[in-house]
């Protein structure tokens with residue numbers, strides 16, 4: 001796909017010329033204007049309500065034996081993802097980056113990480129994913145770049161450099177700042193720059209219109225390459241207003257709404273934001289429109305362990321939260337918790353009840369790669385590295401024909417895609433079954449959330465749309481329980497959808513109520529026949 005490039009506006013062209021001229025030995029950066037090409041949505045309407053998978057490309061599949069996962073490897077695994085029932089992929093950053101791991105230290109916003117392959121590989125991934133009804137959402141890091149990004153190299157090179165104002169600088173280090181127990185101001189011979197997360201990741205100056213224009217153009221670059229949207233990193237940290245105002249500033253919200261408006265001129269794209277500080281606020285139409293449900297994620301995990309307070313929190317969440325929340329039970333950051341398998345102490349029954357709630361509730365579930373296998377931590381001491389191990393494809397790995405860059409999961413021998421595909425009661429079979437329910441029952445994907453209740457440790461809720469009515473019963477307790485359902489159509493029948501066992505149907509009373517027995521640590525789904 002060719003990307004039309006327009007000439008720079010005069011002011012930027014001057015800056016660009018200065019960049020190239022001022023430092024010929026430094027790599028130049030492409031800040032040209034990108035015109036967004038209108039694209040017909042390649043996926044069926046409503047695809048974004050299906051489950052997504054968060055994929056760490058570096059750990060998913062290595063195609064060339066260098067021990068590092070890559071885009072061609074991921075493309076080879078699309079059939080697996082399609083069979084699982086995944087409708088969208090969130091790829092952690094695929095941009096060229098300096099960190100050689102997670103990818104959030106971007107060195108080029110318009111290039112693919114060389115270890116992952118080429119832009120042509122990316123285009124082929126998008127083409128092949130779309131052919132399987134799978135959308136692609138990529139991570140975009142707008143708050144900060146790597147300090148090795150040529151933009152920052154220029155910015156830091158002198159106080160008079162035309163790129164100086166692309167980052168946040170003070171001549172003298174300001175006093176009184178502390179972020180995550182760290183001074184965010186980093187002194188250099190040319191003044192102090194601001195870096196919320198790490199010295200190597202300086203914050204952009206998003207009050208500089210040229211910076212915003214550059215990022216909008218870079219986002220357009222990827223839309224022109226066919227991506228279906230973006231996961232926007234660290235949105236609570238975009239703007240700062242002093243030592244007491246370094247996160248969750250009011251400017252963050254309309255800024256993101258503007259970005260969304262500018263990119264959605266042809267059709268809506270996914271824009272899902274990351275903010276543990278205000279998940280519901282950023283999901284508002286006046287901000288991102290969708291946001292990860294931090295907090296709910298903790299409750300889902302605690303409920304899986306049988307915590308009664310958390311069970312109530314899970315049941316109540318979507319009474320108020322919008323159905324654009326992106327739900328999850330773990331991700332690539334250790335602050336968000338362990339892999340679900342480890343968080344449940346390796347008890348598969350508890351993994352199932354923890355996962356069932358978010359796979360069947362409103363919101364868009366984001367399954368973390370390997371979670372569907374009950375994959376455990378990688379055999380490393382690094383806290384984030386534990387979460388980001390190579391995908392467990394076979395009892396012997398299957399991730400790479402060479403030496404994987406990071407050790408395999410500790411339960412690789414028993415919990416891997418190849419073995420689980422042969423076992424009818426595997427975790428993979430469970431996730432596949434629940435995603436199939438979501439993909440074949442409109443009420444589960446997009447229906448209203450009705451009559452949530454908790455009886456002891458048994459949670460129940462109903463999903464209703466114009467076409468159907470479903471009921472979910474999850475017993476988080478290790479003792480038998482029951483769900484006291486009410487508000488059902490008089491004399492209706494409940495037809496069991498999951499698990500598929502004979503004789504599982506039940507009759508609703510004339511008053512619309514029904515008591516459903518729930519075995520210990522069980523998941524049941526019913527279709528109401530009206």
Ligand SMILES: [Ca+2]
Nearest residue numbers: 062064068070
């Ligand atoms: Ca590779």
Ligand SMILES: [Ca+2]
Nearest residue numbers: 203237238239
């Ligand atoms: Ca910032």
